[in-house]
Amino acid sequence: MKRRHFIELSALGFGGLMMPSIPVFGDIISPERALEQVDPALKKRLADVALNTAKSSGASYADVRIGRYLQQYVFTREKQVQNIVNAESYGVGVRVLANGTWGFAATSDVSDKGIAKAANEAVAIAKANAKLQKEPVQLAPVKSWGEVSWKTPIEKNAFEVPINEKADLLLAANAKAMENGANFVNSALFQVNEQKYFASTDGSYIDQDIHRIWPNFTVTAVDKASGKFRTREALSAPMGMGWEYMVPKAGEKIKGPEGTGLMGYRYAYDMLEDAALAARQAKEKLTAKSVAAGKYDLILDPNHLGLTIHESVGHPLELDRVLGYEANYAGTSFATLDKWKSKNFKYGSDKVHIFADKTQKGSLGLVGWDDEGVKTKQWDLIKDGTLVNYQAIRDQAHIINEPESHGCAYADNWSSVQFQRMPNVSLAPGKQKMNVDQLISGVDKGIYIAGRGSYSIDQQRYNFQFGGTVFYEISKGKIVGMLEDVAYQSNTQEFWNSCAGSCDESDYRLFGSFFDGKGQPSQVSAVSHGSSHTRFNGVNVINTARKI
Amino acid sequence: MxxxxxxxxxxxxxxxxxxxxxxxxxxxxxxxxxxxxxxxxxxxxxxxxxxxxxxxxxxxxxxxxxxxxxxxxxxxxxxxxxxxxxxxxxxxxxxxxxxxxxxxxxxxxxxxxxxxxxxxxxxxxxxxxxxxxxxxxxxxxxxxxxxxxxxxxxxxxxxxxxxxxxxxxxxxxxxxxxxxxxxxxxxxxxxxxxxxxxxxxxxxxxxxxxxxNSRNAKALEPGKYTVILEPAASIDLLRNMFGNMDQRNAEEGRSFLSKPGGKTKLGEKLVDERITVYSDPAHPEIPSAPFAGDGRPREKTTWIEKGVIQNLYNSRFWAEKTGAKSVPNPGGMVMEGGNQTLEEMIKSTKRGILVTRLWYIRSVDPQTLLYTGLTRDGTFYIENGKIQYPVKNFRFNESPIIMLNNLEALGRPQRINGSLVPPMKIRDFTFTSLSDAV
The missing domain is CATH 3.30.2290.10 (PmbA/TldD superfamily)
Structure with a gap:
């Protein structure tokens, strides 16, 4: 019963984001309606209808998610607003265990009758599929939380800000880019509010109000005479925050390396400042030196390294991929159970400490409880370079001898079934005091890379190739000028074993992926990756320039 | 209902x-x-x-x-x-x-x-x-x-x-x-x-x-190889090319079809002359809607004829502003092919690689339409007209424009993801590294 629309970003000039389309769920509503909330007492009563119906139909376990999913997207180019999307999706998903097998059904009919029908359908599907099941589902125990609630700690709900104000901010950023020499600029603001009520036969009734925001733009510079064009993406990050992320704060800015003019943004973004720099850098890229292919030491900025962490550590350590459940689509993983069991698989150098969590301030993964009613927490994935754990949910915990779920079950809508999704996966900062200029000062021949670019990795997560937004040549400890046509290719284990250290925690910030896809039918999720500037030695860099 | x-x-x-x-x-x-x-x-x-x-x-x-x-x-x-x-x-x-x-x-x-x-x-x-x-x-x-x-x-x-x-x-x-x-x-x-x-x-x-047949693959050195791309391997690269044939982007100077001085490559030969691509909503193998999202009729339209760009799609606004013909974007594409079967294409190959699927394809440079990605789920070495053994997967960096200029042969088109695409034999396809993934 899901209505999933797709906005074709390429048609809006967002080709550079490399997402063919983004999903929009549900019906178009007025902006004011987004501020309404459903009464928790009503949700509790409706949840009990689902749980009681499922139990009386023969379910040994049931959970229900009553979800209201709100999305507001604003798209502009140069001086005009192209599109404003205000969508609401409201409905109920019921998941049950019957005869040791999962069953799921969902409905947009949020009445006693509609919910009872969905609960019965879920039990019927479970019983039908049980005939094909080889081993019954084993659920790790979870605490009964009673009636609890949680809200993203925001200062200002972005949905309360008038749309005109948002459009004006994007148009002001566009104007800054044009003043600074851009030929074209496309900008967008994505906001999401998930109002989720979870209840289960384990005795939890969890009401959560979750907020996320992402400002973004692509600036294009064209040299008409040569026919060359170059783009520069925003260096913002999608965040689990409210409107406060959109208000610049001097204390949240971290100065980039000498000679680049770059600025890092922690818990507040300065869109106008970034747009102005983006236009100047896009123009500079038109005449930048083309890289000479070879081995370089890389200094990767957190807004770039986040995607490398996401692809080469986050995905391979998803337990469902390791077990083969994603073999037909996303793929499997090189990080097999035997490597983990050996307790000595060197994923990276001793400098590599990578942790997972759904508790980090301002992150996209931040929630109180996951979509199975498990309290969220932090745990290690790679410690001192060694693989120590995976990401698991309730029906997987026993496979890796965990007494409880890691709390990373997520469904992107009430109508989607929850499954294992990536929590925040972050690289711990270096323990010794170090800023980015000090880190660069030790590099003889290297490249500094900032921002997300082209990214591609194989289906078992061995071989990858990453580009970036801007590249600078490092020679004898100093940035000496801009480079173009840069991409690095490596093998996951080799790459992380070449890690030579990171800046300290004062340099730490989050990168994020707002529309991470997985599963069939595909579901999106949002996840953050924190890190400080980090050095990798002797990485293979290719030149991507071609002539057609 | x-x-x-x-x-x-x-x-x-x-x-x-x-x-x-x-x-x-x-x-x-x-x-x-x-x-x-x-x-x-x-x-x-x-x-x-x-x-x-x-x-x-x-x-x-x-x-x-x-x-x-x-x-x-x-x-x-x-x-x-x-x-x-x-x-x-x-x-x-x-x-x-x-x-x-x-x-x-x-x-x-x-x-x-x-x-x-x-x-x-x-x-x-x-x-x-x-x-x-x-x-x-x-x-x-x-x-x-x-x-x-x-x-x-x-x-x-x-x-x-x-x-x-x-x-x-x-x-x-x-x-x-x-x-x-x-x-x-x-x-x-x-x-x-x-x-x-x-x-x-x-x-x-x-x-x-x-x-x-793909068990225990051998490693070959990366480099330029003659490849036979099954339709499941080439479709995403081709679709990325078709998806970028917008007239406005070309005229704004930010497309692989842009030329110095604000001109476009419309009417010019871009790829091998054996390449002809059209769309037809009434095609019995790949029927699609006879109208576009804005209600414009979709009719049989030739996009590339004998290697020459014949049409770019555009919005009604852009067509009016520039005095150009209004052309809606197509549904599925038909790339014309030949009569050879895949087996016959293999038979006529002295040395090459059969690629059955490409994966994780991402844009590297929109100016040249350069893409990267990897082979997956069955890659085989061909010598003297026969498949000799499975080979390890490769990463490629290639542009569909370069690929369609390096054309050796076309096979019989098959339906894939709503389009009709022939198997293609391409020389000098660029593999840049090896992958251990199976």
Whole structure:
């Protein structure tokens, strides 16, 4: 019963984001309606209808998610607003265990009758599929939380800000880019509010109000005479925050390396400042030196390294991929159970400490409880370079001898079934005091890379190739000028074993992926990756320039 | 009810339109019934159905436009959605890219709806999955697959008298099979409008034999190789090329079709002269809607003829502004091929690599349309007209423009993801590194 629309970003000039389309769920509503909330007492009563119906139909376990999913997207180019999307999706998903097998059904009919029908359908599907099941589902125990609630700690709900104000901010950023020499600029603001009520036969009734925001733009510079064009993406990050992320704060800015003019943004973004720099850098890229292919030491900025962490550590350590459940689509993983069991698989150098969590301030993964009613927490994935754990949910915990779920079950809508999704996966900062200029000062021949670019990795997560937004040549400890046509290719284990250290925690910030896809039918999720500037030695860099 | 007949849809749209007080108004209705089954580790993991129907209203006052949607169609709801669209239109800024709504149009007839596909039920899905799992289990392989089907319609009516209606069905099937030792993997994907053409048992045999034959692959040095790309391997690269053939982007100087001085490559030879690409909504193998999203008629259109760019698609706004011909974007594409079978193409290859699937394809440079990605699920070395042994997967960095200039031969086109694409033999395809992935 899901209505999933797709906005074709390429048609809006967002080709550079490399997402063919983004999903929009549900019906178009007025902006004011987004501020309404459903009464928790009503949700509790409706949840009990689902749980009681499922139990009386023969379910040994049931959970229900009553979800209201709100999305507001604003798209502009140069001086005009192209599109404003205000969508609401409201409905109920019921998941049950019957005869040791999962069953799921969902409905947009949020009445006693509609919910009872969905609960019965879920039990019927479970019983039908049980005939094909080889081993019954084993659920790790979870605490009964009673009636609890949680809200993203925001200062200002972005949905309360008038749309005109948002459009004006994007148009002001566009104007800054044009003043600074851009030929074209496309900008967008994505906001999401998930109002989720979870209840289960384990005795939890969890009401959560979750907020996320992402400002973004692509600036294009064209040299008409040569026919060359170059783009520069925003260096913002999608965040689990409210409107406060959109208000610049001097204390949240971290100065980039000498000679680049770059600025890092922690818990507040300065869109106008970034747009102005983006236009100047896009123009500079038109005449930048083309890289000479070879081995370089890389200094990767957190807004770039986040995607490398996401692809080469986050995905391979998803337990469902390791077990083969994603073999037909996303793929499997090189990080097999035997490597983990050996307790000595060197994923990276001793400098590599990578942790997972759904508790980090301002992150996209931040929630109180996951979509199975498990309290969220932090745990290690790679410690001192060694693989120590995976990401698991309730029906997987026993496979890796965990007494409880890691709390990373997520469904992107009430109508989607929850499954294992990536929590925040972050690289711990270096323990010794170090800023980015000090880190660069030790590099003889290297490249500094900032921002997300082209990214591609194989289906078992061995071989990858990453580009970036801007590249600078490092020679004898100093940035000496801009480079173009840069991409690095490596093998996951080799790459992380070449890690030579990171800046300290004062340099730490989050990168994020707002529309991470997985599963069939595909579901999106949002996840953050924190890190400080980090050095990798002797990485293979290719030149991507071609002539057609 | 999710599926409306032409008459039912027109009656409901007329009723809704009668509530309009705007200068211009367009009402569209679309519905869909879909189902899917997913399996992994030779077991069904999820299965479900979905059904939805929705109406969308666009109201305009002068150059101001507002959109609202609804999924309840009683009189009060129809009036409510109309008023909401009008309220949004009144407060919207004037669009500098306004063009008036189209009047009545003539559309060609396409047959894209097949009762066979509309009748798929849970028993069919379970049976289709069971046959595929059996094909795997019989050979000691592990299958992970997905079957998804949909029956739907689109209808639109506006205050200028335009009416359009299109029903369609589609079924998509794919399965990946892996050997128990993890050294072999094979894949197959098929899609049809008419499900009677789908046989998951025989399709699964293709994945099974690729899995078995790809075990214990040898490593070859990366570099430039002659490759034979099966349609499942080339489709994404080709689609990325077709998806970038927009006239405005080309004229704005930010496309692979841009030229110095603000000119475009329209009318110029871009690829090998054996390449001809057209779209035709009435093509019996890949039927699609005879109208575009804005109501413009889609007709048979040649995009590339004998290597020369014949048409770029554009919006009505851009066509009017530049005085160019208005060309809507196409549905599926047809790339003309030859009569050779894949086996014959292999036979005529002295030294080369058979690529059955490409994966994780991402843009590296939009200026040259350079993409990177990897081979996956069965890559084989050919020497003296025969497949000699499986080879380890490669990463490639290549542009479809360079690829279509390095053409050696074309085989017989096959349907893949809603397009018709021939297997292609390409020389000097650029592999830049090796991958250990299976």
């Amino acid at each position: 999710a599926i409306y007949t032409r008459e039912q849809a027109e009656a409901l749209l007329k009723k809704a339109l009668a509530y309009s007080k705007a200068d211009e108004c367009e009402v569209s209705l679309s519905g869909n019934i879909g189902g899917n089954i997913r399996y992994a580790r030779n077991e069904v993991s999820t299965s479900g159905t979905e059904e939805n129907v929705a109406m969308s209203v666009e109201s305009r006052f002068g150059k101001r436009s507002g959109v609202a949607t609804i999924n309840e169609f009683d009189d009060a709801s129809l009036e409510k959605v109309m008023r909401r669209a009008e309220e949004i239109a009144r407060i919207a800024p004037e669009s500098p890219e306004y063009v008036p709504m189209l009047g009545p149009q003539k559309y060609i007839t396409t047959k894209a709806h097949f009762d066979s596909t509309a009748k798929i039920d849970p028993a069919y899905r379970a049976d289709a999955a069971a046959k595929s799992i059996k094909a795997a289990a019989d050979k000691g392989l592990t299958a992970a697959g997905f079957l998804e089907h949909s029956t739907g319609f689109m209808a639109r009516l506006n205050s200028k008298g335009l009416f359009a209606y299109h029903p369609s069905t589609v079924v998509d099937f794919s399965v990946t099979m892996r050997t128990e030792d993890g050294t072999g993997s094979g894949y197959v994907t098929q899609d049809f409008s008419d499900v009677s053409k789908l046989d998951t048992a025989s399709a699964s045999q293709i994945a099974a034999s690729k899995a078995v």
